[in-house]
Amino acid sequence: MKASDGQLIGYEKEGSELWLWDDLPELHMEAGYRIDRLLHYERSPYQEISVAETAAFGRMLVLDGVPQVTEKDGYIYNEMITHLAMVTHPHPRHVAMIGGGDCGPAREAAKYTEVERIDVVEIDARVSEVCRLWLNRDPSERADSLTHLHHADGAKWIRKPPVPIDVLLIDRSDPYGPSAALYTKAFYKSVYDSLSADGITVFQSGSPFFDMKGLRITTQRLRSLFPVVRTYWTAIPSFPGGMWSFTLASKGTDPLLGCMDRLPTDTRYVNKAIIPAAFELPNFIQSALD
Amino acid sequence: MKASDGQLIGYEKEGSELWLWDDLPELHMEAGYRIDRLLHYERSPYQEISVAETAAFGRMLVLDGVPQVTEKDGYIYNEMITHLAMVTHPHPRHVAMIGGGDCGPAREAAKYTEVERIDVVEIDARVSEVCRLWLNRDPSERADSLTHLHHADGAKWIRKPPVPIDVLLIDRSDPYGPSAALYTKAFYKSVYDSLSADGITVFQSGSPFFDMKGLRITTQRLRSLFPVVRTYWTAIPSFPGGMWSFTLASKGTDPLLGCMDRLPTDTRYVNKAIIPAAFELPNFIQSALD
Missing domain, CATH: 2.30.140.10 (Spermidine synthase, tetramerisation domain)
Structure with a gap:
């Protein structure tokens, strides 16, 4: 101390x-x-x-x-990065996430019965261990049994995933330090290649209010690779400015046509009505992305 | 200085x-x-x-x-407190707002052609003057010509409004100092009585994340008076935690049945899709208000 x-x-x-x-x-x-x-x-x-x-x-x-x-608002982030892709994909058997050693998104993904395997790639083994000790107050046996934890550089790991990935969550932190490699053009291409034929990825894409440029770059890079790219947003009180964006890119299903009936009922933030609402963008975001 | x-x-x-x-x-x-x-x-x-x-x-x-x-995010607040009531009311001729000496909501309300009169009640004449000098970079001649500015205690003024009010916006600050009177039970009753037969009011109702109790009290007081009460939310980056709530109460029309075609096109935040989306509440808010 x-x-x-x-x-x-x-x-x-x-x-x-x-x-x-x-x-x-x-x-x-x-x-x-x-x-x-x-x-x-x-x-x-x-x-x-x-x-x-x-x-x-x-x-x-x-x-x-x-x-x-x-502890008090992490569920908003975890639910919002996970469930929108999970209800969009018709049969998400293999889920992976890069970053996010706290395994919050893994716990959310494990709520879907069709999930057979979850790969969590966290570069820093100590982050995983510290989260397990101090932040995992609501452990999930099913998530633990499905999860393969890899202490590796996500940008390298994604080039040779063990199986094609159905839903891939990019739970990256800010674009410097350990996360810098998760912002390069090459990384986006690796993400595309790692996905199965109807694969879906979601990127944490920053504050639309404070960093529209960053959101625009993420969107452009995903649009150059995927047929379906949609930005959605929420408010996360502990993040600067609260307003936060995620960008979903899909090889197949459009999230606006996703099946909300598959959403688990034990969520604290998302529900069937919040998901389509989150894709409705304020004018200042929509016009910057057009 | x-x-x-x-x-x-x-x-x-x-x-x-x-x-x-x-x-x-x-x-x-x-x-x-x-x-x-x-x-x-x-x-x-x-x-x-x-x-x-x-x-x-x-x-x-x-x-x-x-x-x-x-200057950079005030439009989110001004548009979100104003337009949802304005598109819900079938013919908002007389609009009033208590607090909000910057007249931002008045400028938004003046975008509707049917508006004939806007009363702005700001207890501190100097706030109005300072806002006019320093913050009103986008003045509206129509708003200026329609607006009657009253330097009075809003809780007293509302007991004898000059005409029945169609849309009344309660742009109150935190529940202490000059705004404390805008949180009493008596004030809510005065608001109800000041409205026309199909009148609508919107209260700034605080952070649902940090002050659920305050939001719940506002909702309960309005439900005890009005047949239609609906909470909506948005993210305002300069407010603590970003996530912010408003509560709309109506004597007649339900906002979910409002006519979006009446929305002005020169807005920076709201649009026809954002308005219904804003009424979709996360589980943690919905369950606290049920």
């Missing part, structure tokens, strides 16, 4: 309180969270990993000082 | 930079914005009013250190 002497990225003592400061230099903003307890800290070969009990969001996974996923 | 000696609520010098710190004690969070220039500062009889040029959101109106509306 080095917080008190200021060596831990992002954490600062303020009088008798500990705060985490998420520095957002590109946005010229900063977000501060009061920490009730620093639960875990370590330095992995890739990054500084910590888990903090925050007053606002419960437990929070922090990598190099940047909040990644929280 | 008192910023440099720290007397201005919320502003702080950090080295050579000026920052605004939005202290959110109930959320145990703080949000910081780098200020390129402090454009205006004054102390009115009600509050400290400032306008800052922020790097993240352009010009920002700040009251007692709390950001209210920004």
Whole structure:
């Protein structure tokens, strides 16, 4: 616990309180969270990993000082990155996800009875282990039994997947550090090639409000490869600005024609009506992507 | 300009930079914005009013250190509080709004040709004047000619409106200070009584993520008075957590049966598809309101 002497990225003592400061230099903003307890800290070969009990969001996974996923709103992200592709694909037997060592999307995907195998590719083995210890309060036996965890570079792993992938989720963090390779043109091509004949992928594609350029590049790259590309959005309170985008690309089925009856009933965010609604884009997003 | 000696609520010098710190004690969070220039500062009889040029959101109106509306995302709020009621009401001739001295909703309402009169009730005359000087970059002659500005306590004004109101927007700020009276049970009853026979009101009803209790109270009070009450939501990046709710209550038409063809085409956020989508609530909101 080095917080008190200021060596831990992002954490600062303020009088008798500990705060985490998420520095957002590109946005010229900063977000501060009061920490009730620093639960875990370590330095992995890739990054500084910590888990903090925050007053606002419960437990929070922090990598190099940047909040990644929280206990109180992580389900919004996990459900929204997973279910829209899962209900669109007619028979998702093989699911894979790159990034997202917390295995939240794997737990959501395992709710579909037709799923036979889930590959989770997380470059940093310590992230998976820390998440399992501190954030996995709602473990799923079925997800555990289906999941093959690979501690590998996702951009390399995807070039030789063990089987063709039906649904591939790109749960990447910001475009620097360990995730940088998940933003290259070559990676998008590898994603396309890794998918089965009617495969579907979903990319976490950033804030449409703060980084329209990034969303536009993701969309263009996917459009150059896939016949069906659709952007959808939601609000994730612990993410900067809240408004967040995902981009779905499909070799076959259009998500607007997906079968909502397959949606599991034990969700906290998504439902049959929210899914089509999420594809309705505000004018400022639609016009930037046209 | 008192910023440099720290007397201005919320502003702080950090080295050579000026920052605004939005202290959110109930959320145990703080949000910081780098200020390129402090454009205006004054102390009115009600509050400290400032306008800052922020790097993240352009010009920002700040009251007692709390950001209210920004140049870059204010249109989302203004369009979302206004158009859903305007397309629902079959013939909105008389529109009124309580709070919201920036007159953004008035500009949106004036886009409907049937509107004959707009009453804007803003308790602090200086807020209206400061907004007119610094934030009204897109003035509307039609809105100006239709608008009657009242510098009065909205909770008192609404008891004797000049004419029955067809569409009434409650653009209230947080439930303390000048806005506290807009959260009482008596106020909701006055709102009901002020409306015409098929009148519609929309309340800004807070963050469903951080203040579900507040949203639930607003919903319950409106349900006890109106036959049709519907909650809708959007993401407003400069608001804490982004995710934000509005609650519409109608004496007649259900918004889900509103006529989208009446929507103006010069909007930056809302469109015919976004409006019905905004009424689709995530499970965690729906179950809290059931």
